[in-house]
Structure formats: C-alpha cells, structure tokens
Amino acid sequence: QKEVEQNSGPLSVPEGAIASLNCTYSDRGSQSFFWYRQYSGKSPELIMSIYSNGDKEDGRFTAQLNKASQYVSLLIRDSQPSDSATYLCAVPAYSGAGSYQLTFGKGTKLSVIP
C-alpha cells in the first residue's frame, strides 16, 4: 500500500510570513509529485508539480523535492489570507491496466492570520 503522509495541522502563520508544508511518501520509485490547494467546499486545484530533486519556484510558491529522503515540501512566501486553504500532496502510482492513480495525503490546513 503506497502511502502519502502530511501533518494535518492546522498550521497558522501571520500574514507576510513563510508557510512551510511537508509531505513524505512511501514509494521510492515515485517520479512525479503534485501539490493541490483546496478551499473549503471546493474541489482541489493543481498549484505545483515537481519531478526532479531540488527546488522549483512559481511566483510565491516553491516546491522542494528530496527523493533520497522521500520528502517533498511546499513553501509559500509572503503568505496572504487568500492562501488559507487545505493543501494536498499527491503522488502517482502505476496501477496496471494502463492507468495510474494519484494517492493523496490527508492534507494540511493552513490559516494565514491578517
């Protein structure tokens, strides 16, 4: 059973601070990693993907991947109240029959305090 683990939070940070969200995964063969943001009552939306060790930056978001440690993180710089949401880490697993599935962590709830 492939697993994806996240701290459930809630994680509270003041406006303007850096929010750091962490995720570990069990499948050492995983090659792709995704971060989704889910506002309350809404469906998840993809915000970052990362495939190689190191950092990937997109605006205020930075994803960090360390395959040796089986660890992926998301940093949100200059956090805004609009960043308050649940952040889901997802890792694909090939399931045979020509498909693969995304295994999701349970999510970390982030609250940015004005």
Next chain:
Amino acid sequence: SQTIHQWPATLVQPVGSPLSLECTVEGTSNPNLYWYRQAAGRGLQLLFYSVGIGQISSEVPQNLSASRPQDRQFILSSKKLLLSDSGFYLCAWTSNEAFFGQGTRLTVV
C-alpha cells in the same frame, strides 16, 4: 482545452433512495477517469477508476457502483443510499496530474 463537468453540485437524498452522479469530459479522447469521495475532515478516497468504455476498477467494496457508457462519460450510482454515503464526490481525469470537476456535496438524511 480540456474541461470536466460534474453535476449536480449539491444533493440531499433520503436513506434507501437511489443515486446517480454524472461526469463528462471535453477536449480529450480516451481519458482515464476517476471517482473520489471526501468525507468531512478526511482525505480523498479513490472509489473507482476507468481506462476505457466499460472498464471499471473498484478500489473499495461498498454500496456504490460505476459505469462508463461512453468514452467521456463516467457515472457513479447506488441502488440504496446509506447514511455513511454522505460526502463530497469528485470526478477527475488524468494526463499526468489530475484535474477535478466541481464536486457534488451529497447529504443522505
């Protein structure tokens, strides 16, 4: 561009009633399609996935079934709903990452 439609957005159904949720995808052919459920305060649970017409794989044994009558149509059904079927149901398709429909909030009363 690809879009995914899911309806209805909200649904309140009595225990023992049937269920039918529909999902359609536009802008892609032969997509891999998925049904997830998210219970209150819980993570996303994969219910069913499909790699083609008539091909359904079930991840968990339960009161639900799925069908794929057309290439870009995926249907989630139940003959008799249970209270425990309440939750947020999400349809998704994947290329590499997953893209979700708007979701259906189902409350069984």
